[in-house]
Amino acid sequence: MKVDAVVNTANPNPVIGFGVDSGIHKKAGHELLVARQKIGCIGFGDAVVTPGFELDARYVIHTVGPVWDGGNHGEEQILSSCYRKSLALAKEHGCESIAFPLISTGNYGFPKPLALQIAVREISSFLLENEMQIYLVVFEREAFALSEKLFKSVSSYIDENYIRSKILGEYGTESVYTSRLKTRRRSERLKGRNQIFGEIDKSKTSKANFDMSVGAPAPTEVDDWGTLLNNLDAGFSETLLKLIDRTGKKDSEIYKKANVDRKLFSKIRNNPEYKPSKTTALAFAFALELDIDETKDFIGRAGFALSYSSKFDVIVEYFLVNGNYNVFELNEVLFAFDQPLIGA
Missing domain, CATH: 3.40.220.10 (Leucine Aminopeptidase, subunit E, domain 1)
Known part of the structure; x- marks a missing residue:
């Protein structure tokens, strides 16, 4: 070294x-x-x-x-x-x-x-x-080595989603079982979103109305987070800085939590057109504790998406759906499943 x-x-x-x-x-x-x-x-x-x-x-x-x-x-x-x-x-x-x-x-x-x-x-x-x-x-x-409970839980989630994606690609159909899984997953996303929005200072945001059938804010009235994440003109760097401001935390608290060093963060801060790697974008999503839908929107501003055809993406979603934002524990799981690690 x-x-x-x-x-x-x-x-x-x-x-x-x-x-x-x-x-x-x-x-x-x-x-x-x-x-x-x-x-x-x-x-x-x-x-x-x-x-x-x-x-x-x-x-x-x-x-x-x-x-x-x-x-x-x-x-x-x-x-x-x-x-x-x-x-x-x-x-x-x-x-x-x-x-x-x-x-x-x-x-x-x-x-x-x-x-x-x-x-x-x-x-x-x-x-x-x-x-x-x-x-x-x-x-x-x-x-x-992961705990047996965590390993089995992640393996099961991969089987339910990654394998399902492969079956859909092969046969173009999904079972009643996977339909129930989709309903459960959507319910979990809504629960996580409501928890995050409930933590926002209501004095600084307008009331958020949710269309519960799709799990997204109604188009008529959106709070500050919704406005931010639906502003298509904002790039990754601008969006990141505004999201950090919304948390009320120091920049250093966020980039350290994301396992990103100061030099890289400075590049992102000083270059509005900066395009991070997918792993870096996801590291910031975890540090900001965004839910699954917010994460997809956020990394989308850097040109990335989450897909059930990728084992890496399924593992990331498992952590997001379960509200586990520990980057180090996520990297332990990714390492155990021979996937790239997130962060710088």
Whole structure:
């Protein structure tokens, strides 16, 4: 990784361990061990910094993760501390980018799904207040193992929609079963839309009337969101900025939630004609917590659509329909189904 700092899963004693520790020392050269020996022992959950020597990185941040012992000996708190202290050191040394391994999941035996949750939580928390490009480097698909319940639920949704699309394309017909599914899905969309519109400050918007048969605002009276999303003259960039204004949140809160970096957001903000990738457009839709119909309109302004002929699109819709706007969890699911990830 060509970053300002790499994080090393260090041995608490000033010796070279196995796995990531061994690999980093091998690439950095003997000087890294000398620097490490000058520091001495490191406590569990602590972090220290040395130069990167022969590495592409300027710094190596050494942190000692917990040894898994059943989960009742503060392992989670220690692991959280590893990420927090490593990020604090990176910030202190002016780093703009950092790469982490999935700490303690090798010889120390920390369960990978739980370790991933802790890593994402601590990284997300840091990014809410700071600017930094953070990479989480994993070496096995097992690290992204989904819960059985979520995997089965997404698989079922794919079967109901993606497979249905293939059947329609093959035979040009749909069963009573899929007709019922369409009715249920439309009801879920309406419920999600009503929840979002109900959160808008009524003092700043006009009353919204809905034609419940189609799930769209009646053409006679539309509130600010409806006006915005039905303004065909507004492009993606203009629409995005207005939607952010409607949330009352800072730009940084939205683009960080979307897992998009500041440089890319600046390009979008400063170029009214900017055309993002589909994954970036969807990342902003999730950060803004748009419902399924609003998302389709929003990404349509960048020239994209959602289709049941795409497994990627069906997974995205599953999250939208279920009101789950966690971009990191969505990417875990997309990764598990061999689909591209959303965000920058």
